[in-house]
Amino acid sequence: MTIVITGATGHLGRQVVEELLARGIDPSTIVAGGRNEDALGKLAAYGVRTARVDYADPSTLDAAFVGAEKILLISGNEVGKRSVQHKAVIDAARKVGAELVYTSAPKATTSDLVLAPEHKATEGLLEGSGLTYTVLRNNWYTENYDDTIRQAASTGSILTSTGNGRIASATRRDYAEAAAVVLLSDEYAGEILELGGDEPWTFDELAATVSEVAGTSVTVNQVSTDEHVAALKGFGLDEGTAGFVAALDANIAAGLLAESDGTLSRIIGRPTTPLQQYVRELLGT
CATH class of the missing domain: 3.90.25.10 (UDP-galactose 4-epimerase, domain 1)
Structure with a gap:
């Protein structure tokens, strides 16, 4: 099975790659995609394949997704452009018939969260795509703080x-571990998972x-x-x-x-x- 991790040069994506490798996955079956060439070089040192992936350049998606069976779409960081960029990823995934896992936001389709609209749009695209997919609705990263x-420690x-x-945050490592578990299992196909600390x-x-x-x-x-x-x-x-x-x-x-219902800890087993x-x-x- 070939697994493609988009956004692998970011903090979350890199840790997903590390979590897959920790589970004994053959590095040659992992494609780490991103825009940062230096970071891709560091990932290549793990033995994984690497590819330039730019959500705004569909040709890079087509090249990276050749042979892909599962794709982790880590949501983009360009607010206001994400739903269009995510559509490009979904369209490319449809060409190869890959299963897709998407990192969304808490209660994306019903929440007033300022970040929710683009995630809601993306989930709508997934629903109409015909693909098998899983949605990981990640709450806040503790690293955001x-x-x-x-500053609190230094200034008081x-x-x-x-x-x-309240903030039901968890660390990127927690979320990365959950993503790895979902990518390596068929148990969560078709599910929308609300994840939090x-x-x-x-x-x-x-x-x-x-x-x-x-x-x-x-x-x-x-x-x-x-x-x-x-x-x-x-x-x-x-x-x-x-x-x-x-x-x-x-x-x-x-x-x-x-809100947190313990789904994240149940998935990662701790x-x-x-x-x-x-x-x-x-x-x-």
Whole structure:
């Protein structure tokens, strides 16, 4: 069986490749695709095949997908262009009749999450594609808060507009392991899987965790969405980026990332990585 990993030069994709290899998969049956030539070179050192894959260039998709039986479509990172780019991947997968696994967003078809519309559009394309597919609706990556955690440890303060909203985050390694399991099994074909961490947390709990790990007092500065936008612009972010970041915090405050039913931990056969463990590893304590 040939498995193609798109976006393999990103953090999640690279870890999916590593998880497949850890399960004893023949490296020659894995095609790692991406745009970053240096990163592709590092992946080639694992013995896997590599291919230039650019969602905006269908010819690269056709070349990379030759002989593919399963394809992991890791959602693109160009907001506003993703549904068109994902369609190109789906169309290329149809040409070879491959089974497709797609990384989506929590409750993508019904959520008000600012990121949901493009994922909803992609899931609609999959539904009408005639392909066998599985949707991995990944919640937040704990790594999204690396800078926040480091700054909290050094400054003793966290700025947020998340209120009491909870975040069912898990690490990229957790999600990568789930993707590998799904790619190597026929059990999940046709399923839409809501994936998240076992223990959703608030920013107050994040601050308490950093305080305990770093041995310094950390306070949470809760502000309104408008105040958050103004503060982010003051830090040098442009209007669009500041608004987007604050909108995500507003989504969290509304509870849109709070749910987790344990599906992720059941798939990987272990608990998801606890927040405290992750913070300790990040801060090196």
